[in-house]
Amino acid sequence: MSVSEQTPVLECRNLCISYFTRAGEIPAVVDFNLKLMPGEAHGIVGESGCGKSTVALAIMNYMGKNGGIVGGEILFEGRDMRTMSGEELRRIRGSKIAMVYQEPMASLNPSMKLGEQLAEVPIYHEGVSREQAIERSQKMLASVRLPDPQRIMNSYPHQISGGQQQRVVIAMALLSNPKLLLLDEPTTALDVTVEAGIVELIKEISAKFGTSLIYISHNLGLILETCSRLTVMYSGEAVESGDIGTVFTKMRHPYTRGLFSSIPVPGADKNMRPLRSIRGQLPLPFARPTGCYFGPRCDHFVAGRCDQGILPMLPVESGSSHFVRCVRFNEIDWSRATTRSDQHAPIETGAIVLNVSDMSKHYTIESGSAVLLGAKKTVKANERITFRAREAETIAIVGESGCGKSTFAKVLMGLEGATNGKVQLGDVDLANLPVQRRSENVISRLQMIFQNPFDTLNPSHSVGSQISRVIRKFGVERDPAKVEERVNQLLDIVKLPRDFAKRRPRQLSGGQKQRVGIARAFAGDPKIVIADEPVSALDVSVQAAVTGLLTDIQRENRTTLLFISHDLSVVRYLADRIIVMYLGKIMEKGTTEEIFSPPYHPYTEALLSAVPIADTSVKKRKIVLTGEIPSPSNPPPGCPFCTRCPYVMKGICDTQVPPQREMAPRHVIACHLDEATLRAMQPVITIEPREMEAELVAGGA
Amino acid sequence: MAAITSIPVSPPPLSILKILQQPRSLIVLVLLMWLPLMLNVMLAGSISETVRPYLLLPAIPSALILYGVGVLSWRESPIAIIGLTLIFFWLIVAVSVPFLPLVDPNKPIAPFAPIGAVKNNHYFILGADFKGRDMLARTLWGCQRVLVWGVTATLVAYLVGCIFGLVAGYLGGWWDQVISFIANVLLSFPVMVLFILIMNYLGASGFNIVIAVTFASAPAIMRIVRGLTFDTKNRDYIFAAQTRGEHPLRIMIYELLPNARGPIIVDACLRLGYTTVAITTLTFLGLGLQPPDPDWGLMIKEAANVAKSPQFAYMLLIPALSVSSLILGFNLIADGLREMSLRD
């Protein structure tokens, strides 16, 4: 079957979209082209703010109050959607084109039962009776593999979990059997394991219903798993598009290349092969340079060529479906293009600085159901946490949302008191020492980097004053001039311009804020820094910059880093040792090597399998977890993972607490499986020989 | 290929404007405008009559500059500018009224002189009230007391409400229990009884109005601030402050309070309106500000009887519309601020 003979389901030609704001017109998307054949899955990737969602909404012809399509056309099955009347649009929306959004909770009406929200679609599009509509909805819920559709139909959105909500939204989108399904970051808000399930589902659907997909994500790994074609966007325009395989292996745009080199794929290493972030920042829509928008950040920029006129999308070879928006793509020697960043010797770890033994933290909460008077529940957020951290060591704590990672951080920081156990910092026991009672010395030795860059800085105070406050508070410097000097030094360290000291947090991008957060954390020369998911909210390229920064500072100060994350690829890149947590308990701990290769704890195995990897040479074993994470207030009595474990042994796992098996010195797995079974496990990730033309990752040097 | 639309860049704002927009210079200007006005009204008795008008001299340019700065910085929101104009109209009148060519607002000249009449050698632009006093002079003078007492009462109520709200919200636990209970007691007290008790107990005066309004408004403000504090106190930057061992007081004032200012300012604009009405109502019931100086509440009260005959309705409508325009101004500013903060 020749693709070109069919009418494309969707075709965007020279699409230009602008927002009209108080600052004037913002061209959010410029000259966007896309052709989507029936049954095809097309991915769109790009940094935050590059216009991905705008494209998706434009395809739905929904531009909000201040948006408008200012040029080009969108052809849906050959018809220009811009010429359609409101009524025609209404009929197409939801029936022929459907959309799934990033945040499932927010896109479901909180005060309507899910059944009704689902049934609406066939009722209003096909005029079927209510009973039929309900029946169809129920079937659809079953086909997105939701357990007990009956119950879900009668629930309100908040009564089901995020993963289930996202499945409901997908079911809603599929109800009218649409020709085109738009997925705008459908899994960003979900845990990796849940994400893996949804991705699996989407793949099945496109196969089963023949629906065309547009899959939007900033996660190249996900795109690789779901799509056959790909468009890379940068600052409102597509910079490269083509088949997945081609783009992933023979990328022709410096930006695409930059993106790939900032992803911590297996093989990257903080000492030997550090990630490379793209320098500079995404230009604001109204501050774009002339010529190539990527010009100022590009290593191959040639003045007089790259900054002239408007660049067209060019086919890489005539007739190929691989296009690139670069005037010099043919001139660049891709194999020599990348100069490797500096290599470092691994850091020698020092003495033990932190000793956590049998630390537990339980919360008591009032029971939610108000009818029962005064029932109390205990949430075991941390159960018998034991580990040691050495000077200049990076210890990562990984686990799904709610497993108690932040709780641990809070206990350490003295914001919560431990219920049991000891947390020894030098000779001080911090377990029950609230921050108010800690000495200045202890406080200044322990600092924290917070998860959410948008939350970590007080919006009311300037960046400089927030950093200098720490300096003065911990008595590093007192003299105002010296304090200012020190602030400037710190800004230099985190690679921010010095005049940022006067800026307010709202004038900073997420990555910049996070860097200020890091500067602040290191301002008091701490010995131990806890970083609670410092990069999970950031774009890949920024993420690379921030992780690089952390290692640099650590190397210089010999700081111990407790790195909390749910993202195993970052962890693999950064950590010396890893602790895998589930429902408040440690499932496995050991060196990075040990964790990433068999023997695995079954949970570690599943986690590894769930992480999408943007590398065509990597092959993964699929292990999709079913079931939900049990409520932390009512965990299973035995192994907490027994409800979802593919290896579960009924009668043992669900009743007895698993033993701590020491597979190697300091490599501990808490599992009932016998040692032989564990050792016999196959690796989840295997790297096949590369077929890339250039040693991109290994780099030539 | 679609052209890349160039963004019309707004003309570079004057550097003077930039300087004036700085919080520090704004505060200076506000104080320059407000303090003389406040002294003038609150200590009316104890300032000698000769000095009194000159006190207001620095306030006039300050008010004008503030208005200009306000218009320039809010120029994107016509609603806010209309509100600002209404309020500054009255503010500028308030500070400049001693210098306007007006007759003594308390001088009975020709009772019931209608609008536009010339009686007893006086041209009544807005007519005279039933005692024969010039309505124009009374209306213009009247804004002083309403503005000063309304704003002061609201400010004091906010001060008290914020302190308790911060303490209750941030410290939680027993503090919260006790403060919330007291707030509930005050809130479930009928406002009128509260007002009457206070005004009766302390006597009717501007300062006691401030106390009464504080009692009536502070619990509600406390709740708002408490709610906002609950919201913000789990932000990472608060944890950051805690983990560097900051004193709770500092956290409340430096870290929490500035971030609650958005909703607080909007609420304050609305509450200023209610306070103005409350003061007017108190005066109407004979519990509020007392003569001799004119104020709108008093004018409404005095005119309520006469104004029932339509030909004298102006005696009531003029002060009522003045109150209304002021409240409208506060409301519009609140609206404008909200819309501006929502806009992207």
Next chain:
Amino acid sequence: MLKLIASRLLQMVLIMGVVSALLFFIFDSDKFKKQIAVAELGGFAVSALSDQDYQNWLERKGLNVPFYERYAKWVGGILTGDLGKSYQTNEPVATLVADRLKKTGILGFWVFALMIPLSLTFGIIAGMKEGSAQDRITSFISIVTTSLPEIATAVILMSIFALWLRWLPANSAMVGGWNWLALVLPVMTLVLYDFGYVARMTRASMAEVMTSQYIRTAILKGLPYKRVILRHALRNALIAPFTIIVLQMNWLLSGVVVVEFFFQYAGFGKLLLDAALFGDIYVIQAATLVAVFVAVLSQIISDVGYSFLNPRIRFS
């Protein structure tokens, strides 16, 4: 839910105890006693009274015992259903308050009956399209009516409808027996004053809902606009104003005093005002208890109703 209600009721009893003790204490001051005497006997007479006579008068009124004794007695009285007698009118407080409550209840009912649909309609029309002409017009109307002091609205309405057009009675004293027409002006005044506030709250809530993602979902599901508004937006938009509307109960109980005073409508607010001005302690006490009760009741209603309207709370 039950627990919540129980704790609220407990708090109510506590508040009532604190408030009434406080009132007894305040009114125990010489100042207030004297005020009662002046109100009752007249200014000349009190000043002409000798000290002995004044003491006698206090004794006759039962004001000479310490306030805690009176308080204890009063609490005892309440428990047996006796709320005491009014100083001002000699009537038993219970019947007095009950009668006034009934009247204010009727007034409040009509205010609610008109204000709620009016303000919700205005608010929804305005909030549907924030910043549009329809929004600006409805918002302007609601701000202006709200910003006009009640007393001014009352005078204007009275002089137009009663004194000029002569369609309606100028006061609501209802001397010739119950007269529904006489209720029109006070109700109109109150509705005009209050509806703007609720309308603006509804508008804000509606506007917020309209920007929410689930409305976008509903539109992109291809639902007709009417259904998006009526089924998806409305219910969510009504959750916030509901609480505000219920809390208006408090205001209607005692905050309407200006209107009751002006139109001579013998309602609860006027009772409270008269009593407070007179120093009629037992009436004030009883009325305050009622007010506290209504305040707590409205809180309970708003809590229960809120959680009923908002499934997120109901089922959590």
Next chain:
Amino acid sequence: GLPAPAFAQSAMPFPPDDPKAKAGGILKVAMEVQKMEDPATYSWVQMSNQTRHTLEYLSMTGPDNITRPMLAESWKPTEDLKTWTFNLRQGVLWHNGEEFTADHVAWNIARWLDPKTASSNIGLSFASAMVEDSDEKDAKGKPLKRMIKGALEVVDKHTLRLNLNKSVLSVPEDFYNYPTAIVHPSFKAPLSDNMIGTGPFALAELKVGDKCILKRVKKTTDGKDFKYWGGNVYLDEIHYYNFEADNQLSAFASGDVDTLYSFGVEQIDMANSLPGVIHVARTAQTICCRMKVTQKPFTDKRVRQAIVKAVDNAAVKTLIFPQGGDVGENHHVAPVHPDYAPLPPLKRDVAASKQLLQEAGFGNGLDVTIDVGNTDGPWHQTACEAMRDQMKEAGINMKINVMPAAKYWEIWDKTPFGCTAWTHRPLGTMVMSLGYRTGAPWNESSYSNPEFDKALDAAEGVLDPKERKGKLAVAEKILQDDAVMILPLFRPVYTIVTKDVNGYEGHPTQYHQFNKVWKA
């Protein structure tokens, strides 16, 4: 009392019957409805109006300010005005069927004089002439006043004699002072529970703050036919409906009532536009801006004179009451009083005022504060404002401290400088005696001048008003010269009635006398 009509023995106190009069109907009146505790302690005229047609008085002062006999058929003083003999009307029935006798009156008078009653009647001149200090002391050690033995003498069933210890002129007028309503000896407070009177109407329903319904008495409680002594009464019922002063005119406008208690001058334009008859009563109601002569700076007569001289009473009057009313002359006797003696008109004299201030040591200006309670309406304040403007020219800075009425009554007799409302009293001597005699309870200015007391005594010794004028002029002059007060004006009282109410006349004290009123 006045000689001629007062002694017309058989005359009824009411106007003659109107031959066109029709019986029946309800008269609806807008007025504050107050509680009825004890007539002897009434503090508001409104209270007495509610009972005026039930509980009657020995005498009755008509709208013309002339006092005629009512329950007393006639009276006769001795030459020295110390012994007054009252012949009571015969055939007057109480509502319970009992006959009205001198014993009943004696019981009433004795009750008024009993300090326990706390009646303001004790301040009436006849009353003070019937009491003396007793051995009993009050809590502060002041002797209690008790009735002098033999002061009250029941001569026979219908004759009563008062033996006073000094001449009192105003006995008949005193007996129409509103708290002197005659109650049945079975009286027990509160009055409204069991009101037995002699009048044509009885209380049918009272709701304080709401309404007071009076109905004609047809039968006595013991079943006899009740025949009113005063002849024909036309109305069936009188309804008082509670309206605050400010709202009475609008109640009238909307047709709720036939008449009202009174309306303020500011509403006169509205009243003019309404169908109805406006009654303007000439009265001696006034405000008295009196200075407490015992408090600085008013202890200095020159200061007081300076203040008084700076004010132009006539201008103040014209400003406030352009129509009706009289100019005050700072001695509290009004032109409407039968014994008023005109003095040379007062002249404003700023120069003299300044001179006096200079002498008193206030050459640089004088600061005073006047308390104003607006107890009778906002015009008090207007008057003060007008005076303030005038005083300013003489270098006197008068601050006006306005306070709520109730507040004012707490301090009315204590404040150094206050603007007190005085109601109408039928004789000039009465006001003087109440307010300015040394030690009089209502002497709010604490004025004490033996000469004045003597002159007043002298005036009170003369029965004939014409003759008395000469004597009163002396007292007037002393009071005026001592500059105790600025009394700028005597106010008119405005009421309005519908066209179909006949036989109504505005009374100087707003006393309601509806016995002969009829509705068309």
